[in-house]
Amino acid sequence: MTREQVTFCRICEPFCGLIATVEGDRLVSLRPDPDHPTSQGFACPKGVAYAEVQNDRDRVLHPLKRQPDGEFLRVTWDEALDDIAARLRDTRARGGGDAIGMYMGNPGALNFSLSLWSALFMGAMGSKRLFTSGSQDTNSRFVASQLLYGMPLVFPIPDVAASEFVVVLGANPVVSHGSLVTMGRIKDRLHEVVARGGRVMVVDPRRTETAREFEWLPITPDSDAWLLLALLHELDAAGLIDTRAMERVADGWPSLRTQLARFTPEAAEVHTGIPAERTRALARDLVCCKAVVYGRTGTSLGQHSTLVNFLIDVVNLVSGNLDARGGSIFAKPVTPLLDKLGEKAGMFSYGERRTRIGGFPDVMGMEPAVNMPAEMTTPGQGQLKAMFVVAGNPVLSVPDGNALEAALPQLDLLVAIDLYINETGQHADYVLPSTAMYERDDFPLFASSTYAKPFLQVTNAVVPPAGEARLEWEILDEIARRVKQGRIKALLSRALKKWGLGLNPGLVRSLLIETGREGRKFGLRPRGYTVKNLLREHPHGVLVGDEQPVGWLQQGVIRHSDNKLHLDHADIANEVERLATRHGDPAYPLRLIGMREARSENSWMHNVPSMRAARPAHAARMHPADAEALGLLHNGKVRLVSKSGEIEINLLVTEDLKPGVVAVPHGWGHGGRSSWRRAASEGGANSNLLASSEPGDIEQLSGSAHLSGIPVRAERVGT
Ligand SMILES: Nc1nc2c(c(=O)[nH]1)N[C@H]1C(S)=C(S)[C@@H](COP(=O)(O)OP(=O)(O)OC[C@H]3O[C@@H](n4cnc5c(=O)[nH]c(N)nc54)[C@H](O)[C@@H]3O)O[C@H]1N2
Ligand SMILES: Nc1nc2c(c(=O)[nH]1)N[C@H]1C(S)=C(S)[C@@H](COP(=O)(O)OP(=O)(O)OC[C@H]3O[C@@H](n4cnc5c(=O)[nH]c(N)nc54)[C@H](O)[C@@H]3O)O[C@H]1N2
Ligand code: SF4
Ligand SMILES: [Mo]
Numbered sequence: 001m002t003r004e005q006v007t008f009c010r011i012c013e014p015f016c017g018l019i020a021t022v023e024g025d026r027l028v029s030l031r032p033d034p035d036h037p038t039s040q041g042f043a044c045p046k047g048v049a050y051a052e053v054q055n056d057r058d059r060v061l062h063p064l065k066r067q068p069d070g071e072f073l074r075v076t077w078d079e080a081l082d083d084i085a086a087r088l089r090d091t092r093a094r095g096g097g098d099a100i101g102m103y104m105g106n107p108g109a110l111n112f113s114l115s116l117w118s119a120l121f122m123g124a125m126g127s128k129r130l131f132t133s134g135s136q137d138t139n140s141r142f143v144a145s146q147l148l149y150g151m152p153l154v155f156p157i158p159d160v161a162a163s164e165f166v167v168v169l170g171a172n173p174v175v176s177h178g179s180l181v182t183m184g185r186i187k188d189r190l191h192e193v194v195a196r197g198g199r200v201m202v203v204d205p206r207r208t209e210t211a212r213e214f215e216w217l218p219i220t221p222d223s224d225a226w227l228l229l230a231l232l233h234e235l236d237a238a239g240l241i242d243t244r245a246m247e248r249v250a251d252g253w254p255s256l257r258t259q260l261a262r263f264t265p266e267a268a269e270v271h272t273g274i275p276a277e278r279t280r281a282l283a284r285d286l287v288c289c290k291a292v293v294y295g296r297t298g299t300s301l302g303q304h305s306t307l308v309n310f311l312i313d314v315v316n317l318v319s320g321n322l323d324a325r326g327g328s329i330f331a332k333p334v335t336p337l338l339d340k341l342g343e344k345a346g347m348f349s350y351g352e353r354r355t356r357i358g359g360f361p362d363v364m365g366m367e368p369a370v371n372m373p374a375e376m377t378t379p380g381q382g383q384l385k386a387m388f389v390v391a392g393n394p395v396l397s398v399p400d401g402n403a404l405e406a407a408l409p410q411l412d413l414l415v416a417i418d419l420y421i422n423e424t425g426q427h428a429d430y431v432l433p434s435t436a437m438y439e440r441d442d443f444p445l446f447a448s449s450t451y452a453k454p455f456l457q458v459t460n461a462v463v464p465p466a467g468e469a470r471l472e473w474e475i476l477d478e479i480a481r482r483v484k485q486g487r488i489k490a491l492l493s494r495a496l497k498k499w500g501l502g503l504n505p506g507l508v509r510s511l512l513i514e515t516g517r518e519g520r521k522f523g524l525r526p527r528g529y530t531v532k533n534l535l536r537e538h539p540h541g542v543l544v545g546d547e548q549p550v551g552w553l554q555q556g557v558i559r560h561s562d563n564k565l566h567l568d569h570a571d572i573a574n575e576v577e578r579l580a581t582r583h584g585d586p587a588y589p590l591r592l593i594g595m596r597e598a599r600s601e602n603s604w605m606h607n608v609p610s611m612r613a614a615r616p617a618h619a620a621r622m623h624p625a626d627a628e629a630l631g632l633l634h635n636g637k638v639r640l641v642s643k644s645g646e647i648e649i650n651l652l653v654t655e656d657l658k659p660g661v662v663a664v665p666h667g668w669g670h671g672g673r674s675s676w677r678r679a680a681s682e683g684g685a686n687s688n689l690l691a692s693s694e695p696g697d698i699e700q701l702s703g704s705a706h707l708s709g710i711p712v713r714a715e716r717v718g719t
Helices: 045-054 077-095 112-125 139-149 186-195 209-213 224-237 243-249 253-258 265-272 276-288 305-318 337-344 369-377 401-410 445-449 472-482 493-498 505-515 531-537 553-557 570-580 609-613 624-630 677-681
Strands: 002-008 017-023 026-032 064-066 072-074 100-104 129-132 165-169 199-203 215-217 291-295 350-354 361-363 386-390 413-418 430-433 590-593 619-622 637-641 646-653 661-663 710-716
Touching: 026 045, 045 609, 064 077, 077 100, 077 386, 077 413, 077 430, 077 472, 100 112, 100 369, 112 129, 112 445, 112 472, 112 505, 129 369, 139 305, 139 350, 139 361, 165 186, 165 276, 186 199, 186 209, 199 209, 209 215, 224 253, 224 265, 224 276, 224 305, 224 570, 243 253, 243 305, 265 276, 276 291, 291 305, 305 570, 369 401, 505 531, 619 624, 619 637, 624 646, 624 710
Parallel strands: 100 129, 100 386, 165 199, 165 291, 199 215, 386 413, 413 430, 590 661, 619 646
Antiparallel strands: 002 017, 017 026, 064 072, 064 430, 350 361, 590 710, 619 661, 637 646, 637 710
16 A cells, blocks of 8 residues: 655754655655655655665674674674673773773764664763764764853854855755754755845855855865955955944953964955955955855865854954844744753853873864774773774775774674664674664654754654564664663663653654654643644744744853853964964865765765766866876876875866865775675765874864875876
8 A cells, every 4th residue: 555654854954854655664755745845845866765765785784793714794682781890891891881882883873772872872871982973074063162151052043034145165055955053955955045136155165056056255175264254354454344243242352362463364365266356356245245155164174174164254244244134143942952952951061071092182072083093902990892883984984994893803892783784884893774864753853953944843653664664763772671770771861760750762752852942841731732633733943933033142142250252262262273274285285075966975875876866976076287287087097195194096187176175975985794795786985085183283282183285196007
């Protein structure tokens, strides 16, 4: 029998509405949901192709145990879980809880039950050793927020719907569909800015798919701090700052201001490649209307990533656009976890401990993933001996996957929980099959504080788990139980137990919605929302407001005790100094950046046949002037060399790049004993072998990897 079920996609951040067609227990296809209030009938190729992931013959459907020869053999769940628990007990007895670590990858953040249970599981293991894709993504943003607002999880989103001038700095929303902002149909929303008579400017080293639709201002990679400081310099020098208004909400401007002297637009031009006059004009454009500077991974993966994220907010602030309609605004979370509960539970720490290797501050409990190999191989208290890799593929996504691959076999235990055997999981003692997206109940908890329009939607599983796949939280819960910790305990569990209820994600989801801003509050707001009435009456989701509020910066956003933004930090001053004295190495004259593709998701979804057919083969891109100078040919091969490694890769020559820049999509170089056979047959190289894992090359304030703007040189391969 064929039926349809309303659900939503959780591959990336807009959480587009989808309609699933199901035959029996089989997910046959997915199509965009025309009745979804924000995605309004849009879904990208990835979202629609997910049915092919669901039904992929290369998916892992049974627990697998690696044999001495590297082959994986099917075992029972009991065998796997008992052995894992016994080994964990042993690891703990010898090295303490902190000998157990976890790396949680990007899909974990978009998976409600896993994102909660991974933290609870680590608590149950008595371990603080959490690594995530955050150190390759958002952590510098979070640290900038900690410094500015006193809380890492407070960050502004661009108010595109009301903006007259959107400056996209290091983001490619036409391909990525928006990040750290949850906005359906973001491309259309940007076009509406122009249709209203406004402008969208894309400041990027590559003429991206977004830049093609709007204005392109090319910039040298990893020079954004220069641009932003020059904008501040110009705004100040031209008397365009309403200092009194700004100082009502911010403390420390005079001190930051003293550092601006040398950052003239002319001085910046040398680094950014942006003519001084254009920087001056941009500064003026930011104060002439409702404007916003919005940055994302392109501004979070350079050598000064915390500084850059910090300066983006300062530019928005001094130009009068922070917490202002059409500017950079703060969403009010629809559910309480991310602010109140999380804060009470102490989840939002920064620098409460320092890492063993490199002395990096923790960012909300996370350590830099680039440290994992050294943390596994360096003896002493805290040496990692057992690791879980859940929904992640750090061998391809983190700098220097070779070092990680060399270190993983030295662990006493490595467990991967994934849909596939990926390049990291191929080294695991056990690969445990997890349920796929449409096999689980869900709720976009992560988006709670990033919605451009406040929104609520929940979905239940569309099909039962394939094969023997299990929900990640159940796997973790079961392991914790076998380690004899008892069921995972959390804040609420004791109270719930009193009433005879165990803690499970379904219950947490209900509580979050019930007690949330729009919740029914156990009957106090009879018209409020519950999971039940959302599923029954609003399966497509429901907008719970037209827009996010403005003017509430000092009414709950800022956590500093003086209720002001803090602009004066010694750490930031040091970063500014470091920036001003930075030198390039002439041996590596080019700058490597990444590029996301519409039919790829980081290192996965490469095994999907329909997307493969429509995607160009993995290749580097370079400007004709550079290619010609080096004697490199379009469709030829190039060797890219950095101080950390080298790769060989196909080359496409294109004018879409600023001269001096090479772009390579990350997440490639599949193979080994990974189970995704089609992806492995596609070739390609792992660009992160060019990234450095030396502690000195990691951004010091946030432990963020340097993945964008890597100095490289290019060489012709063969004669
Ligand atoms: N050079 C360079 N490197 C980068 C970046 C860049 O821009 N440039 N971007 C960085 C960023 S932003 C990110 S987020 C990281 C991503 O890095 P990671 O999170 O480490 O890796 P992914 O490639 O997202 O791999 C996700 C894994 O999760 C599995 N998976 C998918 N869905 C599920 C699920 O529902 N459950 C489970 N258990 N597993 C699932 C997939 O099969 C895959 O193996 O890469 C980072 N690396
Ligand atoms: N199709 C697709 N969608 C995705 C993903 C995917 O892999 N594929 N990944 C998802 C994930 S995990 C994330 S975090 C988001 C990321 O979302 P975005 O950040 O919007 O996506 P990117 O394409 O990485 O955009 C970064 C842009 O920064 C530019 N850039 C690089 N270096 C610099 C620099 O130094 N300065 C400036 N100004 N620009 C620079 C790059 O050329 C690129 O255009 O996308 C998500 N959506
Ligand atoms: S844009 Fe992201 S959320 Fe929307 S359908 Fe595509 S992958 Fe799914
Ligand atoms: Mo990401």
